[in-house]
Structure formats: C-alpha cells, structure tokens
Amino acid sequence: MPAVRFDHVTKTFRGARGTVQALDGVSFDIEPGEFFGLLGPNGAGKTTLISILAGLAQASGGRVEVMGHDVVSDFAAARRALGIVPQELVFDPFFSVRETLRIQSGYFGLKHNDDWIDELLANLGLADKGSANMRQLSGGMKRRVLVAQALVHRPPVIVLDEPTAGVDVELRQTLWHFVARLNREGHTVLLTTHYLEEAEALCGRIAMLKHGRVVALDSTSALLSGMASTMLRFKTDAALPPALAARARVTGRIVQLKAHDAAEVERDLGALREAGVAVEDLEIGRADLEDVFLGIMGEQG
Numbered sequence: 058m059p060a061v062r063f064d065h066v067t068k069t070f071r072g073a074r075g076t077v078q079a080l081d082g083v084s085f086d087i088e089p090g091e092f093f094g095l096l097g098p099n100g101a102g103k104t105t106l107i108s109i110l111a112g113l114a115q116a117s118g119g120r121v122e123v124m125g126h127d128v129v130s131d132f133a134a135a136r137r138a139l140g141i142v143p144q145e146l147v148f149d150p151f152f153s154v155r156e157t158l159r160i161q162s163g164y165f166g167l168k169h170n171d172d173w174i175d176e177l178l179a180n181l182g183l184a185d186k187g188s189a190n191m192r193q194l195s196g197g198m199k200r201r202v203l204v205a206q207a208l209v210h211r212p213p214v215i216v217l218d219e220p221t222a223g224v225d226v227e228l229r230q231t232l233w234h235f236v237a238r239l240n241r242e243g244h245t246v247l248l249t250t251h252y253l254e255e256a257e258a259l260c261g262r263i264a265m266l267k268h269g270r271v272v273a274l275d276s277t278s279a280l281l282s283g284m285a286s287t288m289l290r291f292k293t294d295a296a297l298p299p300a301l302a303a304r305a306r307v308t309g310r311i312v313q314l315k316a317h318d319a320a321e322v323e324r325d326l327g328a329l330r331e332a333g334v335a336v337e338d339l340e341i342g343r344a345d346l347e348d349v350f351l352g353i354m355g356e357q358g
C-alpha cells in the first residue's frame with residue numbers, strides 16, 4: 058500500500074474570467090519511507106494538490122488516498138495519517154506554546170502526550186519556550202511551533218509545503234535535521250519547495266508539475282544523470298557565435314552551456330576562441346537540479 062496515492066486527480070476552477078484547469082490528470086504514488094519532492098513553477102498546481110490531499114479542497118475528478126484511506130470518504134483516518142506544515146502562520150495568540158500543542162493533541166484524542174511534546178520542543182529548538190505566549194514569539198519561532206503542531210500526533214506522512222520560504226539558515230538546518238531523522242525512523246515526507254538545492258539534497262524521488270500535469274517523475278539521481286550533466290559557465294561582454302547562442306542560458310554577463318561530455322566542452326571552447334570571444338571566470342561543473350528543472354520546463358513550454 059502506498060503512503061500517498063494520487064489517481065487521475067483533476068481540479069477545475071470556474072470563475073468570472075472562465076475556467077482554469079489547475080490539475081489535469083495527476084497520477085503518482087509515494088511509497089512508505091520515501092522523502093519525496095514536488096516541484097513546479099508558480100501556478101503549476103502544487104498548492105492545489107496539497108490542499109486536496111489535506112482535505113481542504115475537493116478534487117473535480119480522481120481519487121487521493123493516504124495510507125489506504127480515501128481523503129473524502131474516509132477523511133478522519135486520512136487526516137490522522139497526515140502531519141501538514143502550512144505555508145502561512147496561523148495560530149491562536151492566547152495560548153502558550155505548550156498549551157497550543159496540548160490542544161492540538163486533544164483534536165486527535167491524545168491525552169498524556171507531554172513526553173512527545175517535550176521531545177518536539179527540544180528537537181525544534183523550543184525547549185525554553187514552552188510557557189511563552191504564542192504572540193510573544195518571533196516569526197521564526199512561530200514557524201517552529203507550526204512544525205511541532207503538525208507532528209504532535211506522530212503522523213506517518215509528513216507534508217511540508219514551502220516550509221523554508223523566508224526562513225533563516227538556522228531554522229532551516231534545525232528543521233532539516235529533525236525531518237531527516239523522522240524520515241530515517243520511517244516517516245514518509247512530501248516536500249514542496251522553490252529551493253532546488255534543498256530538494257536535490259533531501260529528496261530521493263521528485264515529481265515535477267507544469268500546467269497541472271506531471272512532466273517528470275523519477276529518482277533525483279536519474280533526473281540529474283539523464284540530463285547533459287556537464288555545465289560550462291563563464292562571463293563575457295561579447296556576443297556568442299550563433300550556434301552557441303542558441304544553446305546558451307544567459308543571465309546578464311553570465312553564460313551557461315550544457316555539454317554531454319568533455320569533448321563537447323572542448324568543441325565549445327574552441328568555437329569561442331575562434332570567434333574571438335573573451336571569457337572570464339571560466340568554470341566547468343556538474344549540472345544541478347536547477348538545470349534539469351529549467352531544461353524540463355523549457356521543453357514542455
């Protein structure tokens with residue numbers, strides 16, 4: 058049984074300006090214990106898919122299951138199997154951190170949960186904040202409480218929706234350290250993120266969405282090795298010869314050229330020399346997930 062199953066999920070929004078097909082037949086499974094990444098440009102449908110998974114929105118067609126529980130017909134069991142860390146800071150300002158976590162435990166019918174609450178507080182760098190009032194906390198500390206809140210019922214599936222957007226380095230590291238540990242202990246993790254380095258470092262498998270469709274679904278290493286894996290980077294003020302210009306990704310003075318192997322790199326350098334293009338800060342590196350992402354999104358455009 059997969060931890061999460063998306064089966065031909067569609068979602069159509071009807072508005073004054075016509076209809077938007079936010080999801081167009083999304084199907085994939087996430088197996089128990091996976092650290093899975095969901096990537097896609099703005100408007101690709103990531104948030105819509107997560108909202109349907111969480112039972113906050115209803116699909117127009119298809120099915121979604123969490124640990125075998127349908128998110129519509131078996132909502133309570135599906136919801137109990139999920140720990141969702143939301144994008145937005147939503148909290149009740151009148152309670153302390155510990156009270157907030159006790160109340161959340163109560164929603165799931167858990168009494169005597171303080172040992173786990175203490176462990177959550179310790180692992181999220183909140184050990185000395187248990188009696189602090191929610192409204193006294195900084196934004197970063199509130200976000201840590203939201204993570205603790207999502208995990209209070211020890212859900213087998215953890216969903217992190219852009220958890221590190223606008224978050225400082227220290228919290229990112231605390232969060233990743235803890236989530237990686239939970240994943241090693243058997244929790245399934247579904248992460249949506251705009252930080253591709255994060256997805257590359259953490260996720261074993263990745264789905265890329267575009268215009269509501271899955272345009273890539275593979276292990277992170279296969280996605281990386283399937284692309285031209287060598288990248289030539291340099292700076293120049295000169296115009297590139299047309300054959301290279303057609304293949305290059307240019308950002309201001311920075312030029313990046315993908316190559317399949319060393320011989321192709323040599324040919325490109327030869328072409329630059331022949332055209333008299335002066336290059337600075339030349340480096341040859343491996344393609345990263347961002348290159349793969351832009352390549353796939355470009356092809357599908």
Ligand SMILES: Nc1ncnc2c1ncn2[C@@H]1O[C@H](COP(=O)(O)OP(=O)(O)OP(=O)(O)O)[C@@H](O)[C@H]1O
Pocket residue numbers: 070071072077078079097098099100101102103104105106
């Ligand atoms: N409530 C809504 N009413 C109408 N259209 C919507 C609604 N919610 C989302 N959409 C549209 O559905 C599409 C998918 O949006 P969604 O928020 O799921 O994308 P996303 O991948 O999460 O993007 P981002 O990275 O910007 O968060 C977009 O075209 C969006 O405008």
